[in-house]
Amino acid sequence: MSILFSIFVFVFGLIIGSFLNCLIWRLYKDESLSGRSYCPKCRHTIAWYDNIPLLSFLILECRCRHCREKISWQYPLVEFVTAVLFLLTFQADASSSQFSWLLLRDWFLIITLMIVFVYDLRWQLVPLKVVWFMGALILVLNIILGVPLLTELFFAALGATFFLAQYLLTKKRGVGEGDIWLGAYLGAAFPGAWSLLLIMVFSYGLGAIISLILISGAKKNWKSRIALGPFLASGAIITLIWGEKIITWYLGLF
Ligand SMILES: [Zn+2]
Helix, strand or coil: CCHHHHHHHHHHHHHHHHHHHHHHHHHHHCCCCCCCCECCCCCCECCHHHCCCCHHHHHCCCECCCCCCECCCHHHHHHHHHHHHHHHHHHHHCCCCCHHHHHHHHHHHHHHHHHHHHHHHHHCCCCHHHHHHHHHHHHHHHHHCCCCHHHHHHHHHHHHHHHHHHHHHCCCCCCCHHHHHHHHHHHHHCCCHHHHHHHHHHHHHHHHHHHHHHHHCCCCCCCCCCCCHHHHHHHHHHHHHHHHHHHHHHHHCC
16 A cells, blocks of 8 residues: 555544544534634634644644634644544555445544544533434444344444443443443444453453542542543444454464
8 A cells, every 4th residue: 555545544534633623612512513613712713724733733832823822632632543543444444345335434433432532531421413323324334344234233232231231230320321322332333242342341441540540649539430431432442443453362362
């Protein structure tokens, strides 16, 4: 695969990441997607040359040109991570016979998980509209890729039940309603027992490590509620990119 192609995919990922930042903010504010980007502090419209992914952030030294308000690190980070993930899936899928459909599904997956990660981290809420819409889309894309609808629905129900059980057992304290929908989404997106298991192992493993770090730093205590969405999104991303390799390696141990 040519370097030129990779650069093109990376830049495309940066642009999508930039769009995701805007989408996340407008979802939260319940604003329409049309209209120019603006600074959340002074509401000054952002000129196109100040809205170039990564570069503008560096040139403006992380501040708004008009009011000098600090721009959140979320912006360049989301752009960069989206670009890297787009590139990794592009390279992984390029060898597949179902290349374009597989890549399209993986990119929609990444888009969904990025939105869930940032939104739940910032506001402790799973954006349900996104999960529902993207869930319907992933059902269709997986059917095109040869996964029977019944299989997808079975694993979606399995994912939802896993969180519903926790929701009922913890009397709604540990797990939120959004996590149940997220579980259904992940089941439909990864319709297989091994993948789902891997997502749970990584999510809960990461969750335990980060919680311990936060508690030892006295930023949280044992009673704090830590949003599950960012961990589930991270676990799903790891599974998407490296899942097959990890499972093959693990099964090779026996
Ligand atoms: Zn400003």
